[in-house]
Amino acid sequence: METPEVITQFAKMLQNLDRWLEAGTAFAEKKKFEPDVLAQSRLAPDQYELIRQVQSACDAAKYAAAYLSGQQAPSHPDTEKSVGDLRARIRTCVQYLESVKPSQYAGAAERRVAPPWLQGKWFRGADYLAQVAVPNFYFHVTTAYAILRHNGVDLGKMDYIGSMPVQDG
Amino acid sequence: METPEVITQFAKMLQNLDRWLEAGTAFAEKKKFEPDVLAQSRLAPDQYELIRQVQSACDAAKYAAAYLSGQQAPSHPDTEKSVGDLRARIRTCVQYLESVKPSQYAGAAERRVAPPWLQGKWFRGADYLAQVAVPNFYFHVTTAYAILRHNGVDLGKMDYIGSMPVQDG
Numbered sequence: 001m002e003t004p005e006v007i008t009q010f011a012k013m014l015q016n017l018d019r020w021l022e023a024g025t026a027f028a029e030k031k032k033f034e035p036d037v038l039a040q041s042r043l044a045p046d047q048y049e050l051i052r053q054v055q056s057a058c059d060a061a062k063y064a065a066a067y068l069s070g071q072q073a074p075s076h077p078d079t080e081k082s083v084g085d086l087r088a089r090i091r092t093c094v095q096y097l098e099s100v101k102p103s104q105y106a107g108a109a110e111r112r113v114a115p116p117w118l119q120g121k122w123f124r125g126a127d128y129l130a131q132v133a134v135p136n137f138y139f140h141v142t143t144a145y146a147i148l149r150h151n152g153v154d155l156g157k158m159d160y161i162g163s164m165p166v167q168d169g
Numbered sequence: 170m171e172t173p174e175v176i177t178q179f180a181k182m183l184q185n186l187d188r189w190l191e192a193g194t195a196f197a198e199k200k201k202f203e204p205d206v207l208a209q210s211r212l213a214p215d216q217y218e219l220i221r222q223v224q225s226a227c228d229a230a231k232y233a234a235a236y237l238s239g240q241q242a243p244s245h246p247d248t249e250k251s252v253g254d255l256r257a258r259i260r261t262c263v264q265y266l267e268s269v270k271p272s273q274y275a276g277a278a279e280r281r282v283a284p285p286w287l288q289g290k291w292f293r294g295a296d297y298l299a300q301v302a303v304p305n306f307y308f309h310v311t312t313a314y315a316i317l318r319h320n321g322v323d324l325g326k327m328d329y330i331g332s333m334p335v336q337d338g
Contacts, residue, residue, distance in 0.1 A: 001170045001172075001175065001278075001295060001298055001299045001303075002295075003170075005295065005299050006170065006299065009299045009300055009303070009304075012300070013304065043212070043315050043318060043319045044318045044319055044321070047318055112336075118335065121335045121336060121337050122335070122336050123333075123334055123335065123336065124334065124336060126170060126171075126174065127334035128334070129170055130170045130174050130175065130177075130178045131178055131181070131330075131333070131334050132330065132333070132334075134170075134178070134303065134307075135178075135182065135307065135329070135330060136330065138303075138304065138307030138308070138311060139307070139311050139314075139326075139329055142307060142308050142311035142312060142315070143311060143315055145308075146212050146311070146312055146315045149212060149213045149216055150212045150213055150319075152213070157308075160304070160308055161300075161301065161304060161305065162300075164292075164300070164301070165292055165293065165296035165297070165300050165301075166287065166290045166291070166292065167281075167290060167291050167292065167293060168290050
């Protein structure tokens with residue numbers, strides 16, 4: 001998996017996540033509760049609620065794209081309050097991911113990735129992508145999915161995976 | 170991310186999962202309930218329980234290693250009943266992943282991956298890895314983690330990520 005392919009896959013999963021949020025809104029309307037109840041839901045009292053899971057998924061993807069292409073990440077403040085706000089945050093993030101050209105990831109595997117929270121230490125680009133960015137990204141999208149499923153939203157595994165890259169013949 | 174690196178990361182995550190199961194067993198002993206209650210727990214009535222989440226995570230990793238190295242996957246029947254059985258299944262899977270040499274993944278991106286459930290259709294190896302195997306693998310490990318967290322097992326994000334590939338200097 002080349003780096004641009006991983007980032008494209010992040011964008012695909014974020015668009016899947018957007019559809020799960022749309023299904024959550026439809027479920028709330030059908031059951032006549034406020035969709036923002038879902039935005040505040042969580043699986044354990046000391047785990048992030050849906051809002052922060054979506055923000056964190058977006059950030060995992062955004063920082064991977066920025067660090068591995070040698071750019072400053074754009075600022076996306078965590079101001080979302082509603083499911084509608086979360087869907088807008090996803091669109092903003094996907095637009096950023098799509099703005100980075102594949103050629104900008106040249107040499108990504110060997111880049112020094114030094115997030116501020118490492119306080120001067122760093123990751124080799126390839127280690128950061130495989131062992132930090134990818135597991136972290138999928139953690140947050142899957143937990144968002146699990147919060148919706150746990151609350152009764154009618155989703156299945158194929159909604160999680162999205163379109164399948166099947167070849168014929 | 171080269172294919173062998175992705176498979177090595179799957180093995181690392183399965184070893185993390187083994188530690189979450191160990192923490193689940195310790196939690197059950199402390200709270201004086203049967204650890205196998207956790208094995209039967211799930212987040213939604215129509216979602217897999219912990220046993221099948223762990224089996225599915227192992228299979229996602231095993232089939233990725235087998236298909237992308239051009240081997241027949243070993244058979245690991247889904248006979249696990251207890252948390253102890255699940256931990257043994259993980260060990261068996263990790264041993265298999267470690268038995269495949271990096272050189273056996275040569276040309277993996279362009280291999281035709283044709284799982285029986287595609288009924289004659291196929292995936293390009295790189296598409297299968299990025300869009301099917303990786304999201305599917307992380308779906309099942311994260312859902313297993315979420316089941317344990319939801320039931321009160323004392324785990325945090327660093328238990329999920331495991332060791333960090335930090336460089337110094």
